[in-house]
Amino acid sequence: MQRALTLLPSRRDYAGLRHTWRGDVIAGITVGIVALPLALAFGVSSGVGAESGLITAIVAGLVAAVFGGSNVQVSGPTGAMVVVLAPIVVNFGVGAVVVVSILAGLIVLVAGILRLGRAVSFLPWPVIEGFTVGIGIIIFLQQVPSALGIAGSGHSTNAVVAAIQSCLQAEFPFALVPLGVVVAVAAIMVILGRLSAKIPASFVAIVVVTVVADLLQLPLTTIGELPRSLPLPTFPGIDPAMISDLLGPACAVAALAAIESLLSARVAASMSDTGPVNADRELVGQGLASIAAGFFGGMPATGAIARTAVNVRAGARSRLSAIVHSGALLAVVYLAANIVSVIPLAALAGVLMVTAARMISPTVVKQVLRSTRSDVVVFVVTALVTVSVDLVFAVGIGIFVAAFFVLRALSKSSDVRREKLPGEEAAGDERIALFRIDGSLFFGAAEQILDRISAQEGIEVVILRLSHLQMVDGTGARTLTELVTNLEQRGVTVLIKGIRDEHLVLMRRLGVIESLRHANHLFTELGLAVAHARSHISRGPGSRS
The missing domain is CATH 3.30.750.24 (STAS domain)
Structure with a gap:
């Protein structure tokens, strides 16, 4: 019974709130501003729409904050999840994402109850870094259609092939307008990022570009109308035949959600002394978050490393900051839906391209390439398979290759x-x-x-x-x-x-x-x-x- 209680919220989660609430509120508002363009962009990029991304950030962010195992983790839609969801939307339709979200959430929830949270510690470092590099490349390539101002329908589900198809279909000089927006957003984000890490560069870039585009009446595709209230939760109609078709993708989403969330929580724990991470409870919280997001029409959620890092740097000390982050995004839905609807899709593409580029750390890549030959092979193979085949399959292949080298080393030592x-x-x-x-x-x-x-x-x-x-x-x-x-x-x-x-x-x-x-x-x-x-x-x- 006592072990079961460790997976549930308790008063201890808010023990120091009297002393930290001011900093938590400020951090929550800050990370909410940063999360807004990312939530919209990830929703659009996955194919389910900006509305779904925003709903996921609100609902999943709140549920994971209350039930998760980290005191400062911020959850919501992420780039890695977009990579998995985009092919699902193409193959099964937008409605399948809700089913996948609930199924994946159930799988992650059960994994937490079975106390499988420590399994992520068995992932070799080169596999994690190769996986991260591969995701960054895919996210960047997925934005090419929007950056060139063309629709992504009819393109391959493989990001590399789809990017090439988009380049071949682009109509110049018309494509120079959205491409210019992407460059402007990237330039603003880079310049502001160098001036001060405290400035929400992506938010400022979106605001500036949107205002300029509206004043000049540039021919750009925008997000479109957003809901002005949070939809009521509904139980989706589930066809048994659809469940069998979606069980494989749901397992892939669940594996990715578990891996990314636990890695993000571990990074957060290393950045600040905000208490230990309960890995099993984190899985329970992320599972409940994806289930809740599915009932509200959202998409699967994970812990978000970038937003969590912003939360910690802004001074977050408790779960209140992530809760405030969800509240800030909810305020956008009720108070600023009209303003958000005119944001150009090319601007969101620019935000994601910069985000993807920042996921690939030259320092870390150099460290991997300067390590052992086996680590280099594992890193390169994982990255290549991630880009060319599938994320979860890439992790499996990476672990297999790493295990092969370990066994070979053991054989040589025998x-x-x-x-x-x-x-x-x-x-x-x-x-x-x-x-x-x-x-x-x-x-x-x-x-x-x-x-x-x-x-x-x-x-x-x-x-x-x-x-x-x-x-x-x-x-x-x-x-x-x-x-x-x-x-x-x-x-x-x-x-x-x-x-x-x-x-x-x-x-x-x-x-x-x-x-x-x-x-x-x-x-x-x-x-x-x-x-x-x-x-x-x-x-x-x-x-x-």
Whole structure:
């Protein structure tokens, strides 16, 4: 019962609110201003519309703030989620996004209840960085149609192909107008960003460009009419056949939501001392956030690294800041929907292009490329698969490649060597082989190591020295059993010295001990094992002791 309570909100979440509420309110308003253009842009870019992005930022941001496991995490629509949702909209329609949001939310919620939150710690660093670079490239390429002022319908679901198609279809010089808007937005964001990190550069850029475009009556496509109130929650009509079709995409969305949210929460914890992150509760909160967003007609949500970072830098200390952020966005819906509706889509494209470019840190990329060769391969493969195939598939491939290199390194660290018998040389020592096995005896190295032992000729007694063995898995123990059995069947007596306590249970279960000719062929001291081997040789062939 006590463990279950750790997944639920409590008074402790707001313990220091009397001292931090002013800073939290200011931080919440600041991050709300930053989140507005991003929420609109992500909604448009995913294909579900600016309204959906705004609703998601409000509803999911509030629910995740209350139920999540981080005190300063800000949640909502993100660029990574856009990358996954855009093909879903193309293949299944806009209505499918609501179903995917609810299904994915349920999956993430169950993952939190099952306490799978720590699983993200097993993601290798090169996989995370390759994944991030790939997402940045995709987000940038997805904005090319809007930047050139052409509709994205009929384009490929692959961002690279769609960008190329858009460039081929662009009509110049008409495309120079939206392209100029993109350049202006990017320039304002870059200049203001260098002047002061406290200035909401994307918000200022959107305001300036929108005012200029409206005054000059530029031929630009705008966001269009937005709702002037938050819609009532409704349960979507779900076709069982649609659920089976959308279960795969929902699993992909859920995996992405879990990974991105936990990574964002971990980054937030490293930026400020605002309390520990409860990874399992974070999954519960993000799952509930996506479910709630779906009922209001929104899209799946995740923790947003950029907005969370802004929240922390603005002085946030508690969940109140993320709650205020949702309230600020709600005020936009009720008070400024008409103003927001005239924002050019090209301006949002410019914001996302700059955001995508900032996701790719040259410093981090250099660090990866200067690390080990295996890390470079994992990084490049993950990035390429992310761009060319699929985000979640890319993470899986990245983990597989990283695991391959780890196993190869373990295999190289595993070794078997024949050692000279200790003490003065005695007659018959040439018929005794002392083998020391080092490193790991696991499925990737067991056969190679034990084949070298089996290949020995003219040997009557084999001593296996296992005290330097660091790790043994089931395959390694089973292969060792087969080796002992094979040698005994050939008339070679096997003695084992130094099985470590942590390996003994597994070796008993898989028959290593039973495969020995006698129970007294298991030793704890090398001297006793060698003495027994020499006594066996002195008694001549055929001895069974």
